[in-house]
């Protein structure tokens with residue numbers, strides 16, 4: 001059984017990458033988008049971030065690079081050595097770690113990012129949001145990307161596929177924009193705003209104390 005990180009690395013290095021949902025179909029994963037520069041929607045979301053920013057599951061680092069260009073201090077965190085190597089090769093800082101592992105500056109970050117599906121990391125959004133909240137200073141924010149309202153919340157078992165190679169199954173959560181309030185409250189966060197931009201949905205969650 002292949003480690004998801006090995007299949008993901010093959011995708012970052014050019015192999016067409018797909019995600020298979022247990023009991024469902026497959027969908028191509030947008031590696032080209034992750035490897036590209038931040039797009040205008042990303043840049044408008046990032047304009048709401050207060051530094052210093054910790055990008056949880058930063059991938060190849062398009063958001064960290066865009067923030068650095070805008071003069072906002074930002075650091076990426078990713079479990080994938082291949083992703084971290086790409087961030088560093090682009091001249092941006094990245095930590096090779098799990099978002100649930102030991103991270104520097106806990107309790108001092110201005111904003112934690114969970115963009116482009118990363119609210120799904122670990123398959124349990126409440127512990128993930130609670131972890132993000134504890135990384136923030138009081139008054140800090142989580143900026144997260146969500147599924148459209150009405151699409152429901154849940155957890156899928158997925159695996160990555162590239163060519164003939166399939167990874168082990170792992171959990172990935174889905175959170176709809178109209179379901180984030182309850183999960184955020186359970187994690188000690190308040191919803192400051194929820195909005196859509198060109199069909200993508202986002203929320204700004206606030207750590208009150």
Ligand SMILES: C[S@@+](CC[C@H](N)C(=O)[O-])C[C@H]1O[C@@H](n2cnc3c(N)ncnc32)[C@H](O)[C@@H]1O
Nearest residue numbers: 034057058059078079080083098099116117121
């Ligand atoms: C959907 S990709 C998003 C990449 C990036 N945020 C972007 O939008 O370009 C998810 C990323 O989360 C990372 N990841 C998954 N689980 C993680 C964990 N527990 N800790 C840190 N990173 C993780 C993966 O390695 C991958 O780079």
